[in-house]
Amino acid sequence: MKFIAYNVRQDERAYFENWSQENNIEIKLVADEVTSKNLSLSKGYDAVISFQTGIYPAEFFETLASYGIKDVSIRNVGVDNLDLAEAKKYGIAVTNVPAYSPNAIAEFSVAILLQLLRNQNIFRKRMAANDYRWAPFVGKEIRALTIGIVGTGRIGKVAIDIYKGFGAKILAFDPYHDPKLESEGIYIDTLEDLVAKVDVLTLHMPGSDKDGHLIDAKMIEKMKDGAYIINTARGSLIDAKALLTALKSGKLGGAGLDTYEFETPIFNHDLNETGVKDELFKELVALDNVVMTPHIAFYTETAVENMVNIALDSAKSVIETGTAPTLVQTK
Numbered sequence: 001m002k003f004i005a006y007n008v009r010q011d012e013r014a015y016f017e018n019w020s021q022e023n024n025i026e027i028k029l030v031a032d033e034v035t036s037k038n039l040s041l042s043k044g045y046d047a048v049i050s051f052q053t054g055i056y057p058a059e060f061f062e063t064l065a066s067y068g069i070k071d072v073s074i075r076n077v078g079v080d081n082l083d084l085a086e087a088k089k090y091g092i093a094v095t096n097v098p099a100y101s102p103n104a105i106a107e108f109s110v111a112i113l114l115q116l117l118r119n120q121n122i123f124r125k126r127m128a129a130n131d132y133r134w135a136p137f138v139g140k141e142i143r144a145l146t147i148g149i150v151g152t153g154r155i156g157k158v159a160i161d162i163y164k165g166f167g168a169k170i171l172a173f174d175p176y177h178d179p180k181l182e183s184e185g186i187y188i189d190t191l192e193d194l195v196a197k198v199d200v201l202t203l204h205m206p207g208s209d210k211d212g213h214l215i216d217a218k219m220i221e222k223m224k225d226g227a228y229i230i231n232t233a234r235g236s237l238i239d240a241k242a243l244l245t246a247l248k249s250g251k252l253g254g255a256g257l258d259t260y261e262f263e264t265p266i267f268n269h270d271l272n273e274t275g276v277k278d279e280l281f282k283e284l285v286a287l288d289n290v291v292m293t294p295h296i297a298f299y300t301e302t303a304v305e306n307m308v309n310i311a312l313d314s315a316k317s318v319i320e321t322g323t324a325p326t327l328v329q330t331k
Contacts, residue, residue: 001319002026003312004042005049007033013073013310023316039063041214047071047315051307053221053295054264065090067314073315075307076100076236079328080207095314095326099154101303106158108297109202109232110142116228117142121288143167148198149166149207150179150191151233159204171198174205192222200228207234215241226253232297235259241273244284254289258297267294 005016008029017263020027027049032038034050036057042048048069052075057063058108061083064072072087073095082318087094116137126132147163149156149172157178160170173194181187188194191214195201203215205331215229223229229252231238240261246252256301260266262278276282298307310326317324 001046001316002028002044002047003047003315004028004030004045006030006038007051011304012308015305016312019309019312021023022109023312025312025316027312034060042069043067045069046319047073049073049075049077049315053076053078053081056083061086061090061092064092071141071315071318073214073311073318075311078206080234081237084328090188093318093323094328095311095318095324096328097307097310097314098326100298100306100310101300102154102158104300104303105155105232105297106162106204108229108258108293109159109204109256110162112232112258112291112293113200113202113228113230115243115291116254116289118286121291127290141166145169145199145220146171146197148172148188148201150174150194150201150203152181153204153233157181158203159202191219195219195223195227197224199224200230202230203233203237205233205237207236212236213239215239215243217245220246220251220323223252225251228254228256230256232256232258235261235263240280244280245286247284247289250312254290254291255284256291257284258283258293259295260292261297 002025004029006264008016008031016027016029024130026044027303030038031056033052034056036059039057042064046069048064050072051074070093071093075094075097077098079094079096082094084094090308119137122137143166146169149160149170152172152174159255163170170186171188171194172181173188173191177187188197214237220242239263243255260281262281266276266278266281314324314326
């Protein structure tokens with residue numbers, strides 16, 4: 001049994017090497033993402049381990065099947081960029097890492113909200129210009145706000161616990177109700193009703209074609225004037241153009257974004273020489289009421305180790321038994 005891993009970062013290598021030694025399984029480490037040009041490197045291996053938020057080659061599963069590969073194990077949660085119908089067609093199992101560290105992402109979402117509420121962008125710029133005055137940028141306290149949680153899975157539940165610690169009022173929307181949270185009476189029946197009631201809307205759900213632009217111009221219009229929106233989930237959930245318009249007009253008070261609708265050519269790339277070509281992105285980042293980070297909410301030591309180990313354990317399980325607890329696509 002031997003695996004090939006794509007898009008392996010330097011901070012992941014030690015975890016791959018340790019797992020390889022402990023399990024006596026060879027792993028070829030490739031620094032680049034999966035492309036049509038390097039897909040042939042997978043020939044002769046039993047499973048592909050990947051971390052890729054962008055587009056996979058159209059021939060991905062067909063080619064892997066021709067090599068006899070039985071499993072694709074991704075080191076992240078979202079599978080919206082994988083053609084699962086193709087995986088099923090060619091008999092390839094797909095596993096993910098559904099919970100590498102809910103705390104990492106939930107904590108980060110609260111951290112960027114705090115920066116917005118306390119006007120950190122503005123004060124950093126003022127201090128850089130030797131202006132140390134306070135007024136008129138008075139902050140807000142979380143305990144005085146109503147927080148709307150969209151998605152009450154693992155991450156959403158951790159976020160709820162954190163906000164409870166601050167003393168905030170919590171409301172939530174999720175098509176699938178958690179029994180414990182249901183007993184607390186925090187669920188709102190529709191997303192439209194939720195957004196109209198909250199001061200902060202924070203997204204903790206996976207992206208999919210069905211959920212694309214969950215927050216569009218019509219939904220933003222239903223939100224409270226001056227409300228904040230936090231997205232550490234998927235960029236596709238928010239219409240970036242509509243968001244920019246609402247932020248510039250003052251309809252929204254601010255946005256904390258760790259993910260962006262058109263992030264693939266930007267995030268986790270060094271663009272020092274070429275610069276960013278996306279004008280919409282540049283407008284968003286330049287706003288004082290936007291905190292933008294490059295999809296790093298997950299990026300902690302604990303999460304990275306878990307992502308590698310769970311992905312590898314899943315691949316090993318599929319090859320040995322034909323299934324794994326993290327299976328998202330059956331044969």
